[in-house]
Amino acid sequence: MENKDFFESIVNKVIQGDCLEVMKKIPNNSVDVTFADPPFNLKKKYNSYYDKHEFEEYLFWCKKWLYEMVRVTKPTGSILVHNIPKWLIYLGSYLNEIAIFRHWIAWDAMGSPLGKTLLPNHYGILYYVKSEDFKFYDIRMLHKRCRNCHYILQDYGGKKSQMHQFGPLVSDVWTDIHRIRHKKRRDEHPCQLPIHLLERLLLFSSDEGDIVLDPFMGTGTTAIAAKKLGRKFIGIDIDSKYVEITNKKLEDVQPTLINGCYVSNFLDNVITVRDKDWDKIKEAFFIPRDPLELEKREIYLLHKNGKRVKYRMTESIQSDLFSICGEDK
Numbered sequence: 194m195e196n197k198d199f200f201e202s203i204v205n206k207v208i209q210g211d212c213l214e215v216m217k218k219i220p221n222n223s224v225d226v227t228f229a230d231p232p233f234n235l236k237k238k239y240n241s242y243y244d245k246h247e248f249e250e251y252l253f254w255c256k257k258w259l260y261e262m263v264r265v266t267k268p269t270g271s272i273l274v275h276n277i278p279k280w281l282i283y284l285g286s287y288l289n290e291i292a293i294f295r296h297w298i299a300w301d302a303m304g305s306p307l308g309k310t311l312l313p314n315h316y317g318i319l320y321y322v323k324s325e326d327f328k329f330y331d332i333r334m335l336h337k338r339c340r341n342c343h344y345i346l347q348d349y350g351g352k353k354s355q356m357h358q359f360g361p362l363v364s365d366v367w368t369d370i371h372r373i374r375h376k377k378r379r380d381e382h383p384c385q386l387p388i389h390l391l392e393r394l395l396l397f398s399s400d401e402g403d404i405v406l407d408p409f410m411g412t413g414t415t416a417i418a419a420k421k422l423g424r425k426f427i428g429i430d431i432d433s434k435y436v437e438i439t440n441k442k443l444e445d446v447q448p449t450l451i452n453g454c455y456v457s458n459f460l461d462n463v464i465t466v467r468d469k470d471w472d473k474i475k476e477a478f479f480i481p482r483d484p485l486e487l488e489k490r491e492i493y494l495l496h497k498n499g500k501r502v503k504y505r506m507t508e509s510i511q512s513d514l515f516s517i518c519g520e521d522k
């Protein structure tokens with residue numbers, strides 16, 4: 194099969210195989226985003242992959258798939274690599290030779306390190322591009338608030354009236370996305386990523402209809418995020434059991450749209466939006482009428498799953514609500 198035909202045959206598919214073998218058959222400059230979350234060489238118990246190699250052997254292998262990731266990414270595209278700092282400094286040093294550095298995203302996944310040393314408690318996501326003509330969109334995250342009194346934690350000083358209604362622009366330090374903690378939300382996989390982590394990456398780096406390639410798909414996080422955001426995907430995993438789990442999960446995935454705009458959500462709450470979409474999305478939220486009220490009162494979706502959100506209304510919330518949402522009175 195010609196490489197072009199092969200490529201077309203694997204779009205929106207998750208295939209079982211060795212990523213190096215599969216990626217070699219993908220034409221140059223053909224996908225919009227490549228994201229890799231490889232085994233970290235930490236003796237994790239994968240179903241069929243042995244996660245303990247010699248230092249040099251592991252790095253040599255990483256360089257091979259990094260080269261393929263850069264080769265298959267379009268000049269407007271992004272290359273994203275998730276790993277621990279110990280390996281990322283080497284992977285970044287290699288990527289510096291073949292791509293253009295944008296950011297090291299520090300993801301504080303809120304684990305609980307125990308021990309006598311400074312145990313690693315953040316992961317890194319290297320963000321590289323292939324040319325200066327790369328795609329990028331500003332994204333916003335929800336304001337961080339006190340769990341008890343709900344006040345916004347960041348001190349905006351005298352600029353409170355300029356606070357964004359949804360939340361600040363996302364920086365390169367992410368502290369608001371937890372690792373998957375509950376067993377009921379995990380598959381039988383030792384290191385599954387949260388879907389909204391991938392959604393955040395895809396919202397800033399890609400558009401509807403773009404193709405996202407993940408050579409280490411695990412149990413499908415990237416494919417699910419792509420499908421929820423109206424992107425196409427190509428997934429590869431060496432383990433047929435993980436591929437089977439992914440395909441099963443993909444059957445139930447629906448796009449997450451608010452007023453025609455893709456958003457990232459978690460447990461029915463919107464977590465990340467594109468800055469440029471906010472004017473359309475905000476119609477779906479209750480937002481206090483007085484901008485200064487935002488500091489102490491959360492915005493919330495007026496409807497979830499087609500149902501009106503039940504919210505304990507004080508008189509002042511009620512009068513605000515009536516003033517913003519016409520027919521909902």
Ligand SMILES: C[S@@+](CC[C@H](N)C(=O)[O-])C[C@H]1O[C@@H](n2cnc3c(N)ncnc32)[C@H](O)[C@@H]1O
Pocket residue numbers: 210211212213230231232233239240241242382384385386387408409410411412413414415429430431432435
């Ligand atoms: C860290 S996990 C990825 C987890 C994934 N991000 C998720 O959220 O489910 C790494 C995956 O790489 C797969 N793998 C290991 N070697 C591979 C290879 N040579 N080609 C393709 N997949 C491989 C493993 O089976 C494992 O599922």
